[in-house]
Amino acid sequence: MDVFSGFHGHVLAAVQQLKHDGIVPKDANVDGITLESPKDSSHGDLATNAAMVLAKPAKLPPRALAERIVPLLASDPFIEKVEIAGPGFINMTLKQSFWPSVCRMVLEQGDSFGRSAIGKGEAVNVEYVSANPTGPMHVGHCRGAVFGDALANLLAFAGYDVTREYYVNDAGAQVDVLARSAFLRYREALGEDIGEIPEGLYPGDYLKPVGEKLASNHGRDLLDMPEAEWLPPVRNLALTAMLGMIEDDLAQLDIRHDVFFSERSMTDGKDEVGDTIADLTSKGLVYEGRLPPPKGKVDEDWEDRIQLLFRASEFGDDQDRPLVKADGTYTYFAADIAYHYDKFRRGFRSMIDVWGADHSGHIKRMQSALKALTDGQADLDVKICQLVRLFRAGEPVKMSKRAGTFVTLRDVVDEVGAGPVRFMMLYRKNDAPLDFDFAxxxxxSRDNPVFYVQYAHARASSVQRNVTEAFPNLALEGEQLALADLDRLTDEGDLALIRRIAQFPRIVEAAAEAHEPHRIAFYLYDLAGDFHGLWNRGKDLPQLRFIHQTDRELTRARVALVVATQRVLALGLGILGVHALQELH
Structure with a gap:
């Protein structure tokens, strides 16, 4: 049960009664009616805009219509008070006796609490990371990886059928550069002094094992071949090695994809890209023309020649976009269109891409092409992850020992652990820059959100261990604790904590619909704050302590609240992909 959904149904029932009574037209649209928590808790527990939404079709002032709705809502046995506020909002205060039922519900439902069916099993493709397979993951990839994985977790929790996908850019010029870089390391493995790595090749030591593997597999045979002959086998082995390294790097963050889709597969023995361009051409969206020179900045897509162009400007892009390069190969944009069209043919009508900040200019053209190809049947939401700046005690961190030019994902995880990395990467909206300080x-401290939340979970475990010592036979299973006399939870701190717990299903649905997993991280911090606050109040008010040596039933009720809080903390951390800790050291 979602508290908001339940009372939202009560609001809609009241509206239905007004329709029956002829006060509101029967065809009045109720889709805009919402039920939210008031920003100011003194205004009550729930607020609805029903009178505001229906005032115009009812031909009544909002406050006048609200006066008709109030008595219908007040009939609910769990509602203490209903008031009209401002121009016509309706605020509801729930009876104190209602809140223990929320705590009981959490204990009874366990890991099912907060799960939603809003996804209705819809297939959603979440593509994230998709870094060029030319080296280890760096910290910028780390943010996109964590965001995409947490979003996939969130959507699955909300009832969607999620596929996690990685698009392997294995058809561009960068993989040939990778092969040449690996060949240099191959010569080094055979004993040659290769000197400084030439500019334009990848300098990191991570390619040394690839060179050694090539030497082991081929001996000196590759040295006698022209590049055209050794390039394919070297490229294949290097790609396999790099993808293996990327998967290992991501595994350090508990990230695993369902699908690795090869860009090369679309032109290897077939021509899906050409077929896609043909489909766009048949819709009148491709033509031969010349692009005007860019104004004020260099545009890598611009060439002063007649070329094949997609009418991106018809869909809000600032200019049309080329599909074929001067050498006859396809542009990245053309391949990306074909790739997303392939997703559509695989049955995905809902697609989410997680891109880096440097790709924000490509969003409109990609969305427009997919819209054109699918006649509007497919939806593409692109989430941009902004840059991560690394610091150590306020000082910038720039170099990696392993990669030589950047800080790797593994560097960060090895130093602080996967949990802190994941939580902190999500404790800021994805499209805002993030400063990550190792210290x-x-x-x-409370200033460290991941510690603050983990400490709340560990503190709840500590309470349970102490309760077991004081009352060895007290059952701490959820269903048993749900039988406790929860009506004894009457302190305002108790009720505030339960109110926060009650918001969890609503937060999950809102975060899933907005594709914003950071909302879960923010919520967990607030929940932890309420729990820590209640703990601290118990220092001064003995009746609020969780363990009462002379009152087993009060202890049972208070521990029930602790366990319910811990359940929700664990569920939220699970969505973020962070392991909940039983104790901190």
């Missing part, structure tokens, strides 16, 4: 994320 801050290991600091044990």
């Amino acid at each position: 801050k994320v290991t600091e044990q």
Whole structure:
């Protein structure tokens, strides 16, 4: 049960009664009616805009219509008070006796609490990371990887059928550069002094094992071949090695994809890209023309020649976009169109791409092409992850020992752990820059959100261990604790914590619909704050302590609240992909 959904149904029932009574037209649209928590808790527990939405079709002032709705809502046995506020909002205060039922519900439902069916099993493709397979993951990839994985978790929790996908850019010039870089390391493995790595090749030591593998497999045979002959086998082995390294890097963050889709597969023995361009041409969206020179900046897509262009400007892009390069190969854009069209043919009508900040200019053209190809049947939401700046105690961190030019994902995880990395990458909206300070994320204080939330979960475990010592036979299973006399939870701190717990299903649905997993991280911090606050109040008010040596039933009720809080903390951390800790060291 979602508290908001339940009372939203009550609001709609009241509206239905007004329709029956002829006060509101029977065909009045109720889709815009919402039920939210008031920003100011003194205004009540729930607020609806029903009178505001229906005032115009009812031909009544909003407050006048609200006066008709109020008595219908007040008939609910769990509603203490209904008031009209401002121009016509309706605020509801729930009876104190209602809130223990929320705590009981969490204990009874366990890991099912907060799960939603809003996804209705819809197939959603979430494509994230998709870095060029030319080296280890760097910290910028880390943010996109964590965001995409948490979003996939969130959507699955909300009832969607999620496929996690990685698009392997294995058909561009960068993989030939990778092969030449690996060949240099192959010569090094055979004993040659290769000197400084030439500019334009990848300098990292991570390619040394690839060179050694090539030497082991081929001996000196490759040295006698022209590049055209050794390039394919070297490229294949290097790609396999790099993808293996990428998967290992991502596994350090508990990230695993369902599908690795090869760009090369679309032109290897077939021509899906050409077929896609043909489909766009048949819709009148491709033509031969010349692009005007860019104004004020260099555009890598611009060439002063007649070329094949997609009418991107018809869909809001600032200019039309080329599909074929001067050498006859396809542009990245053409391949990306074909790739997303392939997703559509695989049955995905809903697609989410997680891109880096440097790709934001490609969003409109990609969405427009997919819209054109699918006649509007497919939806593409592109989430941009902004840059991550690394610091150590306020000082910038720039170099990696392993990669030589950047800080790798593994560098960060090895130093602070997967949990802190994941949580902190999500404790800021994806499209805002993020400063990650190694010292801050290991600091044990309220200023460190991941510690603050984990500490709440560990503290709840500590309470349960102490209760077991005081009352060895007290059952701490959820269903048993649900039988406790929860009506004894009457302190305002108790009720505030339960109110926060009650918001979890609503937060999950809102975050899933907006594709914003950071909302879960923010919520967990607030929930942890309420729990820590209640704990601290118990220092001064003995009746609020969780363990009462002379009152087993009060202890049972208070521990029930602790366990319910811990359940929700664990569920939220699970969505973020963070392991909940039983104790901190």
